[in-house]
Amino acid sequence: MPGRLIIAKELADIFKLLAHPDRIRLIEELGSNEKSVSSLADAMTLTAARVSQHLALLRAHRIVEERRDGQRRLYHLTQPDLASWIVSGLAFIEGKVQTVNSQEIRKVKKQWEAGLD
Numbered sequence: 001m002p003g004r005l006i007i008a009k010e011l012a013d014i015f016k017l018l019a020h021p022d023r024i025r026l027i028e029e030l031g032s033n034e035k036s037v038s039s040l041a042d043a044m045t046l047t048a049a050r051v052s053q054h055l056a057l058l059r060a061h062r063i064v065e066e067r068r069d070g071q072r073r074l075y076h077l078t079q080p081d082l083a084s085w086i087v088s089g090l091a092f093i094e095g096k097v098q099t100v101n102s103q104e105i106r107k108v109k110k111q112w113e114a115g116l117d
Contacts, residue, residue, distance in 0.1 A: 017061050022046065023054050024086060030064060031083025032115045034076035087112045 058064040
């Protein structure tokens, strides 16, 4: 039983880490390939500083890793399946969320799945 408690706590910690829209979007953006802070910031229409803060947190929890290419720093998911896992989670919110209709959820899912190929 203690092993199950430890695993449940670890999963809860991951869920807490992912419980921010910007971090979910970062994972989705990194699902297809590695990217720089500036390309992530452009794609997400966020400041580079904000993207860097989220990446630092994700790096601290070993969700993303950094690779240097000359002076550029490129980021990628340590487990790319995480992006697919998040996309599959869209099925859980379809029909349960009042602020987004099912058609919009399907549209986002299609976009995210296309980025994972």
